Amino acid sequence: MSASAVEAAIETRRELVNAALDERLPIEDPERLYRASRHLLDAGGKRLRPALTLLVAEALVDGAASESYETVPTLDGERDIDVMAAAVSIETIQSFTLIHDDIMDADDLRRGVPSVHRAFDNETAILAGDTLYAKAFEFMLETGAPAERTVQALSELAQTCTRICEGQSLDVEFERRAGVTTDEYIHMVEQKTAVLYAAAARIPALLLGADQETADALGAYGLDVGRAFQIRDDVLDLTVPSERLGKQRGSDLVEGKRTAVTLHAREQGVDVEALVETDDPEAVTEAEIDAAVAVLEEAGSIEYARTLSRDLVERGKSHLDVLPENEARELLCGLAEYLVERGY
Amino acid sequence: MSASAVEAAIETRRELVNAALDERLPIEDPERLYRASRHLLDAGGKRLRPALTLLVAEALVDGAASESYETVPTLDGERDIDVMAAAVSIETIQSFTLIHDDIMDADDLRRGVPSVHRAFDNETAILAGDTLYAKAFEFMLETGAPAERTVQALSELAQTCTRICEGQSLDVEFERRAGVTTDEYIHMVEQKTAVLYAAAARIPALLLGADQETADALGAYGLDVGRAFQIRDDVLDLTVPSERLGKQRGSDLVEGKRTAVTLHAREQGVDVEALVETDDPEAVTEAEIDAAVAVLEEAGSIEYARTLSRDLVERGKSHLDVLPENEARELLCGLAEYLVERGY
Numbered sequence: 001m002s003a004s005a006v007e008a009a010i011e012t013r014r015e016l017v018n019a020a021l022d023e024r025l026p027i028e029d030p031e032r033l034y035r036a037s038r039h040l041l042d043a044g045g046k047r048l049r050p051a052l053t054l055l056v057a058e059a060l061v062d063g064a065a066s067e068s069y070e071t072v073p074t075l076d077g078e079r080d081i082d083v084m085a086a087a088v089s090i091e092t093i094q095s096f097t098l099i100h101d102d103i104m105d106a107d108d109l110r111r112g113v114p115s116v117h118r119a120f121d122n123e124t125a126i127l128a129g130d131t132l133y134a135k136a137f138e139f140m141l142e143t144g145a146p147a148e149r150t151v152q153a154l155s156e157l158a159q160t161c162t163r164i165c166e167g168q169s170l171d172v173e174f175e176r177r178a179g180v181t182t183d184e185y186i187h188m189v190e191q192k193t194a195v196l197y198a199a200a201a202r203i204p205a206l207l208l209g210a211d212q213e214t215a216d217a218l219g220a221y222g223l224d225v226g227r228a229f230q231i232r233d234d235v236l237d238l239t240v241p242s243e244r245l246g247k248q249r250g251s252d253l254v255e256g257k258r259t260a261v262t263l264h265a266r267e268q269g270v271d272v273e274a275l276v277e278t279d280d281p282e283a284v285t286e287a288e289i290d291a292a293v294a295v296l297e298e299a300g301s302i303e304y305a306r307t308l309s310r311d312l313v314e315r316g317k318s319h320l321d322v323l324p325e326n327e328a329r330e331l332l333c334g335l336a337e338y339l340v341e342r343g344y
Numbered sequence: 345m346s347a348s349a350v351e352a353a354i355e356t357r358r359e360l361v362n363a364a365l366d367e368r369l370p371i372e373d374p375e376r377l378y379r380a381s382r383h384l385l386d387a388g389g390k391r392l393r394p395a396l397t398l399l400v401a402e403a404l405v406d407g408a409a410s411e412s413y414e415t416v417p418t419l420d421g422e423r424d425i426d427v428m429a430a431a432v433s434i435e436t437i438q439s440f441t442l443i444h445d446d447i448m449d450a451d452d453l454r455r456g457v458p459s460v461h462r463a464f465d466n467e468t469a470i471l472a473g474d475t476l477y478a479k480a481f482e483f484m485l486e487t488g489a490p491a492e493r494t495v496q497a498l499s500e501l502a503q504t505c506t507r508i509c510e511g512q513s514l515d516v517e518f519e520r521r522a523g524v525t526t527d528e529y530i531h532m533v534e535q536k537t538a539v540l541y542a543a544a545a546r547i548p549a550l551l552l553g554a555d556q557e558t559a560d561a562l563g564a565y566g567l568d569v570g571r572a573f574q575i576r577d578d579v580l581d582l583t584v585p586s587e588r589l590g591k592q593r594g595s596d597l598v599e600g601k602r603t604a605v606t607l608h609a610r611e612q613g614v615d616v617e618a619l620v621e622t623d624d625p626e627a628v629t630e631a632e633i634d635a636a637v638a639v640l641e642e643a644g645s646i647e648y649a650r651t652l653s654r655d656l657v658e659r660g661k662s663h664l665d666v667l668p669e670n671e672a673r674e675l676l677c678g679l680a681e682y683l684v685e686r687g688y
Contacts, residue, residue, distance in 0.1 A: 033513035100474060104467040123448040123516050126470060127509050130444060133477055134505035141499050147491035154498055155485050161478035165471050169377035172467050 003341065006334035013051040016068060017091060020084045024139060025092070036120045036128035037135075041095050043111040044246075048229075048339070049094055049200040050087035055335065056218055057083040057204040059320075059328035074145070075209045081145045083204055086153065089139035090200045093157070096132035097164055097196075099125050104172060105255075112246035133161070145207040152206045160199040167192025174258045182263045186227065189260075194226030201225075217322040221332070224316030228309040229339045234259035235305050236342075238293050250289035254281045260308060265301040309340045347685065350678035357395040360412060361435060364428045368483060369436070380464045380472035381479075385439050387455040388590075392573075392683070393438055393544040394431035399679065400562055401427040401548040403664075403672035418489070419553045425489045427548055430497065433483035434544045437501070440476035441508055441540075443469050448516060449599070456590035477505070489551040496550045504543040511536025518602045526607045530571065533604075538570030545569075561666040565676070568660030572653040573683045578603035579649050580686075582637050594633035598625045604652060609645040653684045 021041055027034045057072050058065045065072045069087065071080035101107070102115035103125050109115060117125035140157055141150060170188040174180045201222035205215040234252065238261065242249045252259050253276050262272045275292040278284050296302050313336045323329040365385055371378045401416050402409045409416045413431065415424035445451070446459035447469050453459060461469035484501055485494060514532040518524045545566035549559040578596065582605065586593040596603050597620050606616045619636040622628050640646050657680045667673040 030510055030513045030517060032517065033510060100470050104470060122466075124513070126444050126448060127513050127516070129474075130477070131506060131509040131513075133474070134502050134509060137481060137498065137502035138506065141495060141502065147495045150495050151485060151491045151498075154481065158478050158481035158485065162475060162482065165475040165478060166374055166377060169374045169468070169471050169475075172471070173374060173376065 001330045001334040003334075003338065006331060006338045009055075009331050010046060010048065010051055010335065010338070013054050014047040016054070016084070017047040017050045017087055020068075020088050021091065024085075024088055025135060032120070032124060033127055033131060036116050036124045037095075037131050039113070039116050039119055039128070040098055040110060041091070043113040045091075045095075045111060047091055048335070049196060050091045051335065052197065052200040052222065052225075052332070053087040053090055053204050054083060055328050055332050056201050056323075057208060059323045059326055059332060060205060060208050060210055060214075062324050062326050063328065072208065074207075079144065079146075081207055082143045083207065085139050085142040085144075086203050086207060087200075089136045089157065090196065090203070092132045092136035092139060093161065093164075094196060096129045096136065097168070099129040099132070101168060104168070107247070107251075109247045140203075143207055146209075149207050149209060153203045156199050156203055156206065160195045163191045163195045167195070175256065180258050180263065182260065182267070185258055185260060185263050189227055189230045190223065193230040194223045197226030197229065198222035214322045217319040221316045221319040221336075224312045224319070225336045225339060228312035228316065228336070231260045231305050231312070232309040232340045232342075234261050235302055235309070238289075238296065238302065248281075248284075249286070250276065250284070250292065251281075253289070253292055254278065254284050260305040261296055261301045264304045265296050265299045268299040268301065270295060270299050270301070306340075313337060313340050345674045345678040347678075347682065350675060350682045353399075353675050354390060354392065354395055354679065354682070357398050358391040360398070360428070361391040361394045361431055364412075364432050365435065368429075368432055369479060376464070376468060377471055377475060380460050380468045381439075381475050383457070383460050383463055383472070384442055384454060385435070387457040389435075389439075389455060391435055392679070393540060394435045396541065396544040396566065396569075396676070396679065397431040397434055397548050398427060399672050399676050400545050400667075401552060403667045403670055403676060404549060404552050404554055404558075406668050406670050407672065416552065418551075423488065423490075425551055426487045427551065429483050429486040429488075430547050430551060431544075433480045433501065434540065434547070436476050436480035436483060437505065437508075438540060440473045440480065441512070443473040443476070445512060448512070451591070451595075453591045456587075484547075487551055490553075493551050493553060497547045500543050500547055500550065504539045507535045507539045511539070519600065524602050524607060526604065526611070529602055529604060529607050533571055533574045534567065537574040538567045541570030541573065542566035558666045561663040565660045565663040565680075568656045568663070569680045569683060572656035572660065572680070575604045575649050575653040575656070576684045576686075578605050579646055579653070582633075582640065582646065592625075592628075593630070594620065594628070594636065595625075597633070597636055598622065598628050604649040605640055605645045608648045609640050609643045612643040612645065614639060614643050614645070650684075657681060657684050 025038060054069050061073055069084040070082045072083045073080050099116045102110055103117045103122060107115055108118050116128055140153055167188055171192055198219045202215050202219035205218045237252045238250055266272050275295060276284055276288055316336050317333050320329055320332055369382060398413050405417055413428040414426045416427045417424050443460045446454055447461045447466055451459055452462050460472055484498055511532050515536055542563045546559050546563035549562050581596045582594055610616050619639060620628055620632055660680050661677050664673055664676055
């Protein structure tokens with residue numbers, strides 16, 4: 001499937017998810033709280049995780065999903081369920097974690113706009129995240145799936161949230177500790193990022209009544225794709241211009257973050273801390289970032305991370321054999337490739 | 345029922361809840377995250393909300409609960425469920441909200457120990473709260489109740505969390521806004537505090553299969569008792585010595601918080617802002633607090649809040665008529681009274 005076909009498919013689903021978010025997460029009282037809760041959702045985002053949820057559902061029912069994904073027949077044919085509610089739940093969790101992560105990482109920009117704690121304040125940002133957290137569970141309870149399957153989906157969602165917190169905790173810890181290994185890093189990425197992709201792919205299978213093997217394979221697909229996505233992000237932070245990134249290029253390097261690229265470079269003997277030395281992150285120039293990137297290219301570290309993410313995507317795609325052969329399955333393959341081939 | 349009998353009953357359940365918390369929330373990897381998550385739970389707390397959950401279950405099944413509340417027969421007699429898991433879930437939500445509230449309110453002390461963001465740091469405190477949030481949903485999924493009822497309990501829990509966030513948002517907003525009315529304050533207290541008491545009392549009814557009328561009455565009991573508890577807390581902040589409070593006496597006054605007491609005083613023409621004027625909260629003396637309290641006594645504001653909380657408790661108790669007459673029901677009456685009569 002061509003990259004442009006995949007992009008068009010992502011775009012169509014993005015618009016549907018946005019419409020559903022508008023409907024399900026209106027600005028209510030207290031208005032400031034809900035404006036803060038919607039701030040990042042309104043600022044953009046590709047809605048890749050909910051797109052995964054929708055596409056898995058579509059693939060499982062072999063294209064029988066309604067246009068809005070609000071009436072998708074379960075595999076036993078006994079009822080229609082609202083898969084969009086699950087998709088919106090996943091995106092809502094994602095948005096909550098971004099809001100809290102930005103506070104923890106003191107990141108000022110996200111999606112080209114001030115992060116929530118900058119646009120509002122820390123108190124409101126903490127609460128906006130907490131509100132989305134609760135709303136995500138509310139949405140996941142609104143699919144109309146049989147109670148047993150709703151319980152499975154909620155269990156998956158709750159455990160996923162626990163693991164995301166554990167992953168973020170490791171991420172914070174790694175900033176403070178020397179000698180983090182690439183294995184530790186990959187494990188952290190799995191917990192912090194990949195588990196939500198796994199949940200996004202697994203939960204529609206649970207809700208629609210797929211068998212355990214299918215649900216597990218879809219979870220494995222999500223986990224590989226999610227790992228690949230984060231490792232690819234480590235590369236993009238270095239190679240994509242700031243205006244397309246929506247934040248400063250090289251910010252991971254400036255902030256001294258461990259990434260797949262910098263950990264590999266250290267293993268090659270590169271003095272990573274010396275690449276960008278500054279007391280004032282705002283004063284770092286594009287030329288300094290360029291010079292640092294050249295050193296990382298030279299060490300093979302950028303190519304290493306690119307190859308790693310491509311290998312993960314290949315493995316991820318292999319798990320899709322459990323699905324019937326149809327267009328949605330092709331799109332899931334294409335989406336995995338898109339995640340590592342995208343320019344931003 | 346005597347106050348000492350109620351205290352003994354609370355104490356017994358407190359120990360059971362603590363044992364269950366130890367078992368269900370061990371210090372795992374990442375250790376720092378889980379130590380932070382347990383920090384306030386280990387520092388104390390009466391476990392009043394989970395005690396409510398356990399006592400409602402015990403009253404509904406007319407004393408047929410097991411000693412540990414882990415095998416409580418449902419009302420249709422079809423299975424035993426683990427009500428302790430629900431009780432621990434409620435306490436875990438409570439602990440998450442305390443951790444995040446302390447960050448937002450910049451409170452340094454809680455239960456006589458440094459708050460989590462002081463003992464650790466803001467990042468860890470945000471994450472510890474987020475972890476407990478997820479764990480609370482995990483625990484609520486572990487009661488073994490029929491799936492339909494588990495879904496009802498989770499729906500109640502998620503909606504309660506949303507309302508707690510809305511209430512906390514109002515609380516933060518009220519700090520910044522002049523002219524807050526007592527009605528607005530009571531509404532805020534309901535959202536921020538009372539809804540968790542309502543959930544604590546309603547959820548065991550849902551899980552055990554009580555009818556809607558019974559569940560609603562128990563929810564109404566919890567809501568009244570929760571409101572009374574918070575309004576009583578407003579009084580205790582002024583009247584109980586710091587060492588028994590576990591935080592500075594009069595801290596609401598020093599921080600300029602709106603409470604049932606100060607809002608009433610303003611309506612009586614008291615210049616509340618002038619009662620304790622300081623740029624350095626740490627420098628406020630006991631004598632200054634005493635003088636402020638004397639003015640509030642004089643205005644009838646402390647008595648007003650005491651009476652309001654007592655009236656709410658009386659109304660709350662009246663909802664317990666839906667329960668069979670037994671010792672646990674007496675204890676629920678006694679617990680409501682204890683909440684407004686306790687000295688700290």
